Amino acid sequence: MTEGLKKRPGKTLPLIVKASLTLAIITFIGVALLAGTWELTEEKIAEQRRKAVLTGLNQILPAESYDNELQDDTLIINAQGFFKHPKAVVVFRARKLGQPVAVILQLTTGEGYNGDITLLVGIYSNGKIAGVRVTQQRETPGLGDAIDSRRSDWALGFKQRALGDPIASQWTVKRNGGDFDQFTGATISPRAVIKAVRRALEYERNNRKTLYHKIPTTEQQDQSNKEPSAQ
Numbered sequence: 001m002t003e004g005l006k007k008r009p010g011k012t013l014p015l016i017v018k019a020s021l022t023l024a025i026i027t028f029i030g031v032a033l034l035a036g037t038w039e040l041t042e043e044k045i046a047e048q049r050r051k052a053v054l055t056g057l058n059q060i061l062p063a064e065s066y067d068n069e070l071q072d073d074t075l076i077i078n079a080q081g082f083f084k085h086p087k088a089v090v091v092f093r094a095r096k097l098g099q100p101v102a103v104i105l106q107l108t109t110g111e112g113y114n115g116d117i118t119l120l121v122g123i124y125s126n127g128k129i130a131g132v133r134v135t136q137q138r139e140t141p142g143l144g145d146a147i148d149s150r151r152s153d154w155a156l157g158f159k160q161r162a163l164g165d166p167i168a169s170q171w172t173v174k175r176n177g178g179d180f181d182q183f184t185g186a187t188i189s190p191r192a193v194i195k196a197v198r199r200a201l202e203y204e205r206n207n208r209k210t211l212y213h214k215i216p217t218t219e220q221q222d223q224s225n226k227e228p229s230a231q
C-alpha cells in the first residue's frame, strides 16, 4: 500500500509535464498564427488605404501628368495661424522628369455649418487650380453637403481658377457678390470651402519654392558631402 502510493507520483509527473508541454506548444502555434494573420491583415489594410488615397489624388491630377510617387513625396506644414485650423496641412508634390507639376494640399477648415470640412486642393505650378475635392464633411444632407464631390459637381467650378481669377473680392458666393454658386438655403458651407481654397492658393503662391523643394535622400546627401574628385 505504501509502496503503491510512493510509485504514483513518479508515473503521473511526466504525464503532467507532457500535457503542459503540449498545451504550451499549441498555445505558441496559436499565438504565432494569430500574429502572422494580424500582420498580413495590417499590411493589406495599409495597402488598401494607400490605394484609396491615390484614387482620390488622381481624381484631381491624372496619373499620366506626373511620374513620381505622390504619396512618398509629401510635406507636412504646420501653419495653423495661416490656415486658421489646428490640423497640419499635408502637401503631395507631383513632378515629371524631376520638374514641378503641381501640389495637392490636404487642408481642413473649421468654418463649415457643422464644423470641420477637409478638402484637397490641387494647384499647378503656374498657380492654376487642377481640381478641388471635399473629402470629409458633416454638413446637412440635402443642404450644405452639396460641397462634397460625392454629392454634386459643385466643386468642379474651381478648375483652372487662380488668384486674380476672379478678383479677390469675388472669391465668395454669388449671393454676396461673388463668382461662385451657392445652394438654395445654404451659403455657409460653400463660403467655407471657397475661403479655404483661396487660402490654399495664397499659401502656394507665397511658398512655391519651399513647397517644391526636394529634401535630398541620404544617398544624395552622402554624395554632396564627398570631396569633389580632382580631374
Ligand SMILES: Cc1cc2nc3c(=O)[nH]c(=O)nc-3n(C[C@H](O)[C@H](O)[C@H](O)COP(=O)(O)O)c2cc1C
Pocket: 113, 114, 139, 140, 141, 143, 144, 145, 185, 186, 187, 188, 189, 190
Ligand atoms: C437644420 C438646419 C440645417 C442647416 N444646414 C446648413 C448647412 O449644412 N450648410 C449651410 O450652408 N447652411 C445650412 N443651413 C442654413 C443656414 O443656417 C443659413 O441660413 C444659410 O446658410 C444662409 O446663411 P447666410 O444668411 O449667412 O448666407 C441650415 C439651417 C438649418 C435650420
